[in-house]
Amino acid sequence: MDQFARTTKDLGAVLRRARKAQNLTQEQLADRAGLWQRTVSNIETSASGAKLDTIFDLLAALDLEIRIVPRSKMTPADIEDIF
Amino acid sequence: MDQFARTTKDLGAVLRRARKAQNLTQEQLADRAGLWQRTVSNIETSASGAKLDTIFDLLAALDLEIRIVPRSKMTPADIEDIF
């Protein structure tokens, strides 16, 4: 179940899922990333068009990375859905 | 050859490769994305910690999207390299 994102909204949702999957509160994550709970909240709810640097701080704190792929590429899950 | 990024520098390089792969100049891409050539240049050279929204504008113009994956995960290509 690969997470993909095309908008800040998508990304906020993905980050929230990832944080919860690691059982972290916004504050714990913020501490790890050297940010503020306020900022984490803003990003997860896409209440603000965050800065790229901030996102990478969060990704690092969550031990995640980004892959850039063509848009229309179907995922294995999509293909399964056809059959 | 999946492109991944952990820093703005990485992402700038990936975007530049993607743009060249589509034979676009910075100006053409900027037009498509509703940005300025100046901005595209800044992002590709990571001369500035861009805004997330701007990145998504570029990705859309290049018909790309982002996938968020665990850091240490090996790619199929990596696995092939072993054998």
Add this chain to the structure above:
DNA sequence: CAGGTTTATGATCCGCAAGGCATATTGACA
């Protein structure tokens, strides 16, 4: 090497994210 195209960069203005601190809301659970 000259001339044109592509990319980098100077300078100013404006808007907004994040820093910083506090409080209000919401959510979960005994």
Add this chain to the structure above:
DNA sequence: TGTCAATATGCCTTGCGGATCATAAACCTG
């Protein structure tokens, strides 16, 4: 339902990205 943890949000300041106008520097290519 009362209570504590977790999340959302109000406010002010400061720093910096992007818009917008340039021009300079680098890169092809004949």
